[in-house]
Amino acid sequence: MSAASRANRLTPYLFLAPxxxxxxxxxxxxxxxMVYASFLDWSPSQRIGEADFIGLRNYTNLLQDAAFGESFWVTIKFAAVVVTLEMIIGVGLALLLDRNIKGMSLLRTIFILPMMIAPIVVGLMWRYMYHPTVGIFNRTIKSLGFEEGIPWLSDSTWSFIAVVIADVWQWTPFIFILALAAMxxxxxxxxxxxxxxxxxxxxxxTLIKIPLMMPVLIVTLMLRLIDAFKVLEVIMVLTNGGPGLSTEIVALRIFRTAQEFQELGEAAAMSNILLMLLMALTIGMFFYSKLxxxxxxxxxxxxxxxxxx
Amino acid sequence: MPNIRLENLVKRYGEFQVLHGINLEMKENEFTVLVGPSGCGKSTTLRMIAGLETVSDGEIFIDDKPVSHLEPKARDLAMVFQDYALYPHMDVAKNMSFALRLERRPKAEIDAKIKDVAEMLGLTKFLHRKPGELSGGQRQRVAMGRALTRNSGTFLFDEPLSNLDAKLRGQMRAELALMRQKVQKNMIYVTHDQIEAMTLADRIVVMHGGYIQQQGTPEELYKRPVNKFVAGFLGSPPMNFLEGDLADVDGRLCVQGQGFCLALSDERRQALANAPRGPVTMGIRPADLTYAPDAGDNTALDLRVVVSEYIGAQSVLICDCAGQKVEVELKSDTPIALGETLRFAANAQAIHLFDRETEEAL
Structure with missing residues (x-):
């Protein structure tokens, strides 16, 4: 092979290099x-080189840790519930609004507003609305003649429902917009x-539209599922995982393990477990569609x- | 099978009117072809019959019952779409049985029907494939099959062959003609392809600009077009038009133009005895001109051959007649050289005359 043709062959790689x-x-x-860190016993005061290598001990600890198991279960429950609700409401809205109404484009813009608000702000907004005495929900309930308001953020069942409602409010528009485009x-x-x-x-x-939208809906579902597994800010602001561990999803636990318990290695291990779960989901979907x-x-x-x- | 009648059918999109009062009656078991250039309103007419477009004015009658307010499903129709409109997520059998399954017919009946139709169309091997796994021709057949499995009184076809390549189109056209013999139903077929119209139709309806120009059997329309548009639209290669004057020359009625003077037949002279003399458009089909070096002056055109298109047994010569283009169709073995001026006899029976202003046939 001549030098010129060899150079020619290398050209594409040269352009790809940056x-x-x-x-x-x-x-x-x-x-x-992160993967490396998950094999270390590492606190923020140490540099990474100084941390002890402890092999898989972070992982084995996690598997035996009941609190982590609880977090994991809460996360799966949360993701499953919000994504199911969001899919049903989002696709339902899209089906209802897939027509030529005057002012439709304005209506659509209003519908997707929640998605554009920063999650911290969403958390704060809902915290005020859930406030036991001055929040709009409890004031409305009381003005309707009920004695007691709902303990939105102080009861473990209600606080789970509260974070679910906030998430559904914020992310249904995402599914609505994609479903409408597909439709x-x-x-x-x-x-x-x-x-x-x-x-x-x-x-x-049921027989034509939904099945034909399925490819788009599955991708939307995956995106939302991945996001729901990682949700952090809204829940942190609303409940900070409580009461008890009732709303402590894995992302929040990772954050606290790193920040409060100063266990960087363990936090990394948790992140890896989450990452592997999401990877498995994504790769599974990818191969299915390729096939x-x-x-x-x-x-x-x-x-x-x-x-x- | 039902009798379909359109009365004064009008379609408007806002201010824009696309159909101007279509009156049409389709008899029992007739194969009617709506043909015309794009934008002539043929597809709109079909879609209004199907119930996919609303009727702005006028009425559609099926067996004397007005149907324009009815949903498509209440009209007892089956339709084949241009892009086939198969359900991509269902296999061939499911596609074909969709309507029957919606009607909740017994499974045994559905299976038997699917088996029959699939055999007729050669789809038996593909019943469990999805449309995405089929070739264009097979998809076309599935679309037909879906229409056939329903026992509808009327079949609508919206340019069903236009997405196929030329060879396959010819093949499917023949299959359609064959299916036509087996299935005695009303068929309304929309196409822009005049060959499909000529070969398939019992009756052709030529449309242009939202109006029906002419309707009749293919032969009627070919031999006696009522205006210049119909004359130029049907037939391939298309009819030649030459500008000239209707004049009496030496006691004979002639069309006189730049470089030619053709005498008309005696019947034409009698028929046109009282017609005003003056400018006309003369039409003659390429196949009605024959190479005849010894023909008399008043029966022939002198044409200079510019291009010869060899097709096989036949050739089409594109010639020049004092600045006007004339095409001639003749046997390829006729000794012709490019650039020569030759004499071609015109079949006097086949000369068409059109009013220069209104373009109506005289």
Whole structure:
């Protein structure tokens, strides 16, 4: 091979190099650092080199730690509940608002406002609204003639419901917007065909629209699930994990392990467990969709080949 | 099978009127083709019959029952869409059985019906594939199959072949003609392709600018077009138009123009005895001109051959007649050289005359 052609072959890699360098520093280095840290007994007063290497002990400790288990369970419960509610309400709203009404674009903008508010502010807003005496909810309840207000943030069941409501309020618009976009790009003619085939509006929704939106909805679901597993600010401001451990999700526990208990290694180990869980979800979804696509492409190619003969 | 009648059908989008009072009657089991250039209103008409577009004015009758206020499903129709409109998430069998499943027909009946139709269309092997796993031609067949499994009185086709490549289109056209013989139903077929219209139709309805120009059998429209638009739209290669004057020359009625003077037949002379003499547009089809070096002056055109398009057995010559373009279709073995001026006899029976102003046939 001549020098010139070798240089030619290397050109693309030369252009890719800057991006690779940035990726290595911005993405791989911090992750590698975190993975390494999870094998250390490390407090913030030490430099990383001074920390003791303790192997997998952080992980084995975590697996035996009932509080961490509780956190993990709260997180899964929280993610499952909020994402389910958000999907149902978001897609439902999109179905209702997928039509030409005057002022629709204004309405849509109003609908997505909650998503644009900083999470800390959302937390503060809801904390005031949940306030036992001056909050709007309890004042309304009392003005309706009930003696007692609801102990929004002081009862373990109600505080879970409270953080769920706040999260649903903030993130339903995200699903609404994506579902609406998916709905408006559905093939018109397939819906017209369903009209002619005699489908009612409800049948069109359940048998055509929702199944056709499924790819977008699954991606939306994944994005929300990943986010819900990591949610921190709103809950920190609203309940700070309490009362007890009733709303202490893993992200909050990681934060407190690092900040309050000064256990950087253990916090890193927790982060890794969370990361692995999310990775498993993402990779699973990725391979599933790849597999589907590959199968469809293969069969179509075979069909076209057949036709050519 | 039902009788469909359109009465004064009008479609407006705001101020913009796209259909100007369409009157049309489709008889039982007739294959009606609506044909015209894009924007002529043919698809809108079909979609109004289907119930996918609202009717601005006028009425649609199916078996003398007004239906324009009814939902599509209440009209007893099946439709094949241009982009097939298959349900991408259902396999072929599910696509075809969708309407029957909505009606909650017994499973055995549905299965039997699917089996029949799939056999007829050669889809048996593909029943469990999804549309994304099929080739264009197969998808087209599934779309037909979906329409066929329903026992509707009327079939609507909205440019069903226009997404296929040329070879496949020809093949599917033949299959459609074959299916037509087996399935005795009303069929309304929209296309912009005049070959599809000519080959498939019992009756062609030519539309242009939101108006029906002419309707009749393919032969009627081909032989006796009522205006210049219909004459130029049907037939391939298209009819030649030459500007000239209607004049009496030496006791014969002739069309006289730059570089030619053609005598009309005796019947035409009698029919046009009282017609005003003066400017007309003469139309003659490329196949009605024949190479005849010895033809008389008043029966032939002298044309200079500019381009010869060899097609196979036939060739199309693009010629010049004193500045006007004339196409001639003839056997390829005719000895022709480019650049020569040659004499072509015109079939006097096949000369069409149109009013220069109104473009109506004389």
């Amino acid at each position: 991006a690779a360098v940035i990726l290595a520093f911005a993405l791989l280095y911090p992750i590698g650092y 408006q790009s559905l093939p018109r003619s397939a819906l017209e065909a369903a009209d002619i085939d005699g489908a009612t509006e409800w049948q069109k929704i 589907q696509e590959a199968r469809a492409a293969r069969m179509r190619a075979a069909a076209e080949q057949e036709e050519a003969h």
